[in-house]
Amino acid sequence: MxxxxxxxxxxxxxxxxxxxxxxxxxxxxxxxxxxxxxxxxxxxxxxxARGLLGDIIIDNRSYSGFPLYEEFIADISAWPEVVKATPVLYSYGLLRFYDSPQTNTVRVVGLRLEDAYHVNAFKSSLYYERFYPGTTTLAEQQQPLLGFDLRSPPIDWRDERGEVMGQGPRPALPPPYQEALEQSWAAGVRDTESPETEYTTTMQAANLPPIAGIYGVVPGVGEPALMGEEQPGLIIGRDILAKRLPDGRYQRLWQYPRGCLVSLTLLPASEAGTLDTPVKPLLRYADDSRTGIYEIDSQHVYCDFDLLQKLLHMDTAERVDPETGTVIGTAPARCSQIQIKIREGANPRELARRLERHYHGLASDPRFQDQLSLNDIQLIHFIEGMTWEQSQAxxxxxxxxxxxxxxxxxxxxxxxxxxxxxxxxxxxxxxxxxxxxxxxxxxxxxxxxxxxxxxxxxxxxxxxxxxxxxxxxxxxxxxxxxxxxxxxxxxxxxxxxxxxxxxxxxxxxxxxxxxxxxxxxxxxxxxxxxxxxxxxxxxxxxxxxxxxx
Amino acid sequence: MSDALLIADGVHKTYDMGRSQLHVLRGCSLHVAGGEFVAIMGKSGSGKSTLLHILGALDVPQQGQVLFEGRPVFAPPKQRHFYAHALDVLSGYERRRIALRRRAFGFVFQFYHLLPELNVLENVLVARMVGASTCAWPAQRRPARKDTLAILEHVGLSDRLKHRPAELSGGERQRVAIARALVHKPRILFADEPTGNLDAVAGDELMALLKGLHAVGQTIVMVTHDPGIAARADRVLRLEAGVLREG
Structure with a gap:
């Protein structure tokens, strides 16, 4: 004691x-x-890092990609542990905003957007999709222009000091953007993080929520409209087109309104790894993605998988004998990666190994003997199955x-x-x-x-x-x-x-x-x-x- | 001889002084019977305190043995060096010495040796705490406090319970020391020059206290250089040239 x-x-x-x-x-x-x-x-x-990946990744780390992905996905879709699988393509390109001299080297990701929403958390990284649900698409689209709803009652327009300057029409977007915006307003979703846009003061004075993002504006006092030729959509990493402020917020630049034209220069590669003539499609800026990792957000752009596959010459094509010029078969389509979402409780490491073995087995599967060249078989043998942690090690x-x-x-x-x-x-x-x-x-x-x-x-x-x-x-x-x-x-x-x-x-x-x-x-x-x-x-x-x- | 409570037999003590050795005790022997009041006299530096420390199991002799109630206090001489440097949990003799200091022996020092952070009550109570485990203390606390208050009243300090040693006179401090030495009802009270630091009046009062204790059967072994103080004991021994002699 x-x-x-x-x-x-x-x-x-x-x-x-x-x-x-x-x-x-x-x-x-x-x-x-x-x-x-x-x-x-x-x-x-x-x-x-987890945000853009499935639970399991199938990859062969080759720019040429690997074949039989559709067949593989069809096979494993029947497995009880697998919820969803989607192919992804990776390439490199040069990004240039249409009327801008600025060119960026980017990593181009081809994905099936709806499938990606189910496999990983990509959807939550999208800015416009949050405030305009359902409007972000990689399909062909026109540029939405902000105009005025001339059919609704006018609202008070005020100056910066809050004094009424007079009455004017209410700013509005064309359908389906306006409906989507009102839907998110009704759900209480507000953009409180981005710096003010042009009409924010007006909207605030009229007791209306702000219009999120940057849009082109119709000239004069016109109705909102969809403008320009239809082009495929492109999602761009936010650090490419927005200025990061010291307080962590992003300021989108006026010269890059939603739907503006973007050119993407790509270098297709053959299954043998040789480069073909560059292609330069025009696309429209559909949304911007923010994963939170600067290395991804400053370099990645995302377009439709099938479009990119075609542009990179990785889709199904005739196989031609180089000496005789005759068609000798069909070369299978290729992808760079398969992302797989698995059921809760499944062992990802063990499943990754089983998936890898299954893919290697496809190289000797009699169903595909006629389709696969020696290069294809080698590309399949390089395939690895890994968990997302292993892929991000x-x-x-x-x-x-x-x-x-x-x-x-x-x-x-x-x-x-x-x-x-x-x-x-x-x-x-x-x-x-x-x-x-x-x-x-x-x-x-x-x-x-x-x-x-x-x-x-x-x-x-x-x-x-x-x-x-x-x-x-x-x-x-x-x-x-x-x-x-x-x-x-x-x-x-x-x-x-x-x-x-x-x-x-x-x-x-x-x-x-x-x-x-x-x-x-x-x-x-x-x-x-x-x-x-x-x-x-x-x-x-x-x-x-x-x-x- | 057979009724002796404490026996010292041929006790030797040498201090290593660097190049030379100081042989203080050269075969001291004594018997103390139960209820006896023994005074050990000697000149300053003669080894009285050293002998008292050995008798009270505070110090270890190089040769000789001390028996308390017929049982040896120290290990056999060949093992003493090891035990002196071993953890006491390893040595049965060391544990016995500690048990004797806790339950059978009480000490009063010339310089009081009170714990300065504790008040009068705590200084006495701590001697009871030493023998109690933390688990057992809640049950023992009340009787221990009662005994402590009783002993402090006996030595006339019941009105100074909350005072710290620095707030007391020399005589009062020595009475606290006596209370601490007696609170666990020791078989032998060892007093090392108890009046050495006191004035004549305080010294007389203290000796009266010791005599009173002796009158009710307390065995006391006291060391002093003052013949007047020694004369109040039943028996006086002289320590000269490292050897004890009667008278």
Whole structure:
């Protein structure tokens, strides 16, 4: 009993212990903040990287792609573990907005949009689809122009100061865009993130929700209209066409209204890997996608799978003998990747291996012997089945390693707390040498005396880690507010530049497991720091301790 | 001889002084019977305190043995060096020494040796806590506190319970030390120059207290250099040249 009694008394009376507690507290908070921010960064990266992928990916990492994907999808659609599978094409191209000198090198993704909505989270990354549900399509389309609804009652038009300038018609989009917009208004969906558009003030003054996005405007006071020739739609990565503001929001540029023309230069490749003559189709900007990963959003554009397949000469074609020029068969269509959504509870790794084996089996399937060339068979043999995590390992693994490294580094720095506890307790043991003699003289054992100082160190760890974890927890929760406040004091103090990082905000979630790990480590470290002092105290002979001056 | 409570037999103690050795005790032997008040006299530096510490199991002799109630207090001489440096959980003799200090022996020191962070009540109560486990303490706390208050009343300090040692006079501090030494009802009270730091009046009061304790059967072994103080004991031993002699 005396051990606990004296430990608590020394904790209260020896103010020097507060320094040890403060050191443990700061180190606990520091490690918890680092673990939480880095862990949150990793979680966000994983969830964003997951967005454009199915649960399982079938890929052969070849620009030429691989054949028999439709047959494979038909086969596996009967498998109970498979919910949906869709082919995807990848290529590279040059993107140029029609009336703009600006040209971007882009990675072109061909996908079947409706299927992709079921297989991955691509839909949630689309901007216009959110505010105009059902209007984003990769099919042929015209450009919607913002005009005025001349049949509805006029509304008050006000200037920027809010004073009525007069009455005017209400801005409106052509169908089906206007219906879709009103549908999202009715559902309470509002674009509160984008900077203002031209009619926002007018709409606000008329107590109407804003018209999301940027549209071309009909000349004069005309009805909304669909303009231009029908062209296939193209979804563009948001960082290609919008300016990222320091606060993380995006400002779409006026020169890129929805439906504007875009030219895409593509280089088709044959099954043998040789490049054909470039093709340069015109497309219309249908929507923009934001996965949250800058490397994707600044480089990817998405068009219809069948269109891209045709443009890249990867669709079904006659196979011609190069020497005689005669048709000798049919070359099967090719894709670059198959994304598969699987049922919950299925084992993705095991299923990926089974799918890979099944695909390899198609190369020797008698059904397709007449269709496959030697190149096709080789392309099939390069196919790998992998989970989405395995396919994204090149992005996730370095961040995971960074997280471990930074945590270890800060953990090592935190050993300073253990050294400080050791020094302070050693000092207390020296100061309390005579007390140790007294305790031993009245029957305190060596182990008991040592335990007083071990408990003392552990108590410093408990109190320090408890306060430190609270401090770290609230620091992480309010980390973005703290940064905003610092930036408001001095813009140079902005640590997390939202125009640079992939994410809008510093990750601010604290995992319970991290708190437990840090607190346990802090208590252990602090207790270990007390061992040397405790050993010295326990080894003291009572008579020598009583004589200590 | 057979009714002796404490026996010292041929106790030797040498201090290593670097290049030389100081042979303080050269075969001290004594018998203390139950209820006896023994005074050990000697000049300053003669080894009285060292002998008292050995008798009270606070220090370990190089040779010789001390028996309490017929049982040896120290390990056989060849094992003593090891046990002196071993954790007490490993050594039965070490555990016995601790048990004797907790339950059978009480100490009063010349310089009081009170814990400065604790008040009077706590300084005495801590001696009871030492023998109790954390789990058992809630049940023992009330009787221990009652005994502590009773002993503090006996030594005349019931009105100074919340005072810290720094707020007490020398005589009062020594009475707290006596209360702490007696609170677990020891078989032997060891007093090391108990009046050495007190004025004559306080010294007299303290000796009266010790005599009173002895009158009710308390065995006391006291070390002093003052013949007047020693004369109040039943028996006086002199420590000269490292050897104890009667009278």
């Amino acid at each position: 005396y051990k606990l009694f004296l430990t608590l008394r020394y904790l209260r009376k020896r103010r020097i212990a507060y320094f040890a507690i403060a050191a443990v507290m700061l180190c606990t908070a520091m490690v918890l903040i680092v673990m939480s921010v880095m862990g949150g960064f990793l979680d966000q990266l994983k969830s964003k 090149h992005i996730i693994a370095p961040v995971e390693k960074e997280r471990q490294l930074v945590t270890i580094l800060f953990g090592i720095i935190s050993l300073v707390a253990a050294v400080l506890v050791l020094c302070i307790l050693y000092m207390i043991v020296l100061q309390k040498t005579r007390d140790i003699g007294i305790i031993k003289a009245i029957g305190g054992s060596s182990a008991g005396v040592a335990l007083i100082f071990i408990t003392y160190g552990a108590a410093c760890g408990v109190v320090g880690s408890a306060v430190g974890s609270l401090l770290g927890y609230y620091f992480v929760i309010y980390i973005n507010d703290i940064q905003d406040w610092l930036t408001s004091l001095n813009p140079a103090w902005q640590v997390w530049d939202r125009s640079v990082y992939s994410f809008d905000a510093i990750p601010n979630t604290v995992r319970t497991g991290d708190i437990v790990a840090v607190v346990v480590a802090a208590i252990l470290t602090s207790t270990l720091g007390s061992l040397a002092a405790a050993w010295r105290a326990g080894r003291m002979e009572p008579v020598e301790a009583l004589r200590y001056e």
